Amino acid sequence: MAFLRAKKDRGFRSNRGCGAAILPVRGGLHAGGTGMEASTHLQTRGAILYVVDMQTFKALVVETADPYTAQVRPASMDELPPGDVLVRVAYSSLNYKDGLAITGAGKVVRSFPMVPGIDLAGTVLESASPDYKPGDEVILTGWGLGERHWGGLAELARVRAEWLVPLPQGLTLQQAMGIGTAGFTAMLAVMALEAHAIGKTKEVLVTGAAGGVGSLATALLAHLGYRVVASTGRMAEEGYLKSLGAAEILERAVLAAPPKPLESERFGGAVDTVGGAVLAGVLPRMAYGGSVAACGNAGGVKLETTVFPFILRGVNLLGIDSVMCPKEKRLLAWQRLAHELPRPLLEATMQTASLEEVPELAQAILKGQVRGRVVVRLA
Numbered sequence: 001m002a003f004l005r006a007k008k009d010r011g012f013r014s015n016r017g018c019g020a021a022i023l024p025v026r027g028g029l030h031a032g033g034t035g036m037e038a039s040t041h042l043q044t045r046g047a048i049l050y051v052v053d054m055q056t057f058k059a060l061v062v063e064t065a066d067p068y069t070a071q072v073r074p075a076s077m078d079e080l081p082p083g084d085v086l087v088r089v090a091y092s093s094l095n096y097k098d099g100l101a102i103t104g105a106g107k108v109v110r111s112f113p114m115v116p117g118i119d120l121a122g123t124v125l126e127s128a129s130p131d132y133k134p135g136d137e138v139i140l141t142g143w144g145l146g147e148r149h150w151g152g153l154a155e156l157a158r159v160r161a162e163w164l165v166p167l168p169q170g171l172t173l174q175q176a177m178g179i180g181t182a183g184f185t186a187m188l189a190v191m192a193l194e195a196h197a198i199g200k201t202k203e204v205l206v207t208g209a210a211g212g213v214g215s216l217a218t219a220l221l222a223h224l225g226y227r228v229v230a231s232t233g234r235m236a237e238e239g240y241l242k243s244l245g246a247a248e249i250l251e252r253a254v255l256a257a258p259p260k261p262l263e264s265e266r267f268g269g270a271v272d273t274v275g276g277a278v279l280a281g282v283l284p285r286m287a288y289g290g291s292v293a294a295c296g297n298a299g300g301v302k303l304e305t306t307v308f309p310f311i312l313r314g315v316n317l318l319g320i321d322s323v324m325c326p327k328e329k330r331l332l333a334w335q336r337l338a339h340e341l342p343r344p345l346l347e348a349t350m351q352t353a354s355l356e357e358v359p360e361l362a363q364a365i366l367k368g369q370v371r372g373r374v375v376v377r378l379a
């Protein structure tokens with residue numbers, strides 16, 4: 001989307017792209033300068049009235065199931081799905097599920113063409129909902145975004161107001177996407193463990209620790225005062241994981257090896273992002289009354305285990321879902337993320353990429369080659 005975006009009292013700055021313009025107006029309306037009249041939106045920021053005039057915007061689109069290709073192309077306003085809020089997307093992010101959606105490696109996309117991207121953060125341009133007005137900064141994660149409904153990997157998104165969460169005070173839009181679904185899920189896992197009173201006398205395990213959910217779960221739990229053991233298949237990331245607060249690194253292979261029905265009691269809590277053989281190795285290592293928050297399947301969907309951890313040690317296996325998480329819990333999790341995730345730790349997990357770089361990064365995330373979080377810049 002080509003924006004002529006005015007900064008307060010500083011004239012126009014031109015940004016090349018597709019066909020939209022934001023011009024500041026004092027004492028009257030001015031046309032956008034692109035000659036395109038497809039759609040005009042009024043937006044107020046401070047004392048300045050902005051006219052947003054747009055026809056096309058840039059989007060990563062998966063056109064068809066066969067052949068399955070994702071490419072960046074101009075999209076038109078008419079292609080946007082129905083919804084009561086139009087958002088100018090500033091940032092999106094890359095999650096494991098986005099990797100599946102962009103490459104077609106998993107059956108994530110439910111209709112075509114589809115803009116993937118399960119996360120977005122941006123500014124409301126238009127709203128038919130009383131809950132939001134132009135200029136509001138908002139976050140959206142889950143609810144089928146990028147699966148059933150055009151997602152965050154585009155300059156514009158039209159969505160349902162009830163899916164949105166206001167950007168919590170203290171977070172920037174970029175930081176919010178540094179968190180994204182991964183950090184939100186990490187916080188839901190922490191909240192589930194707390195609700196099961198895991199306590200701080202025993203260690204807490206995080207698996208897939210160098211990934212997005214794993215990095216943020218490690219940072220959150222360490223900051224909250226737990227002794228975190230970070231399990232990874234990438235021992236080269238030991239320094240990174242320790243910088244996030246991990247007290248000890250455990251090689252993934254230890255957990256993935258076939259376990260005895262019960263191993264020594266070690267962990268009071270665990271956040272598992274891997275599933276499969278790794279989760280099967282976590283359960284027998286849980287201490288009496290311990291809890292495992294299971295949120296991922298990066299290492300497999302099958303779980304072969306015995307009932308012994310459950311019936312002899314009272315271990316709890318807690319399911320975590322971020323997609324359909326109810327609004328009240330979402331608001332609480334985002335408030336906690338805004339207050340309890342130290343910014344330097346968040347920044348340490350983040351790298352920023354362009355929309356054009358996303359298809360390649362999507363391949364990398366599925367191979368377990370992405371460290372921490374990828375934020376995708378759209379504004």
Ligand SMILES: NC(=O)c1ccc[n+]([C@@H]2O[C@H](COP(=O)([O-])OP(=O)(O)OC[C@H]3O[C@@H](n4cnc5c(N)ncnc54)[C@H](OP(=O)(O)O)[C@@H]3O)[C@@H](O)[C@H]2O)c1
Pocket residue numbers: 094095096097181182185207208209210211212213214231232233234252273274278294295296297298299300320321322323365366367368369370372
């Ligand atoms: N339940 C929910 O609502 C929810 C929300 C978000 C994510 N998830 C799921 O959580 C998982 C992590 O998501 P993410 O976005 O954090 O992905 P990610 O950044 O790719 O992290 C996944 C990590 O898992 C480990 N891993 C990757 N491939 C593996 C394999 N074949 N065997 C064992 N370990 C492997 C790697 O960690 P190491 O290199 O440290 O070993 C990798 O960094 C995914 O399965 C995702 O679908 C679920």
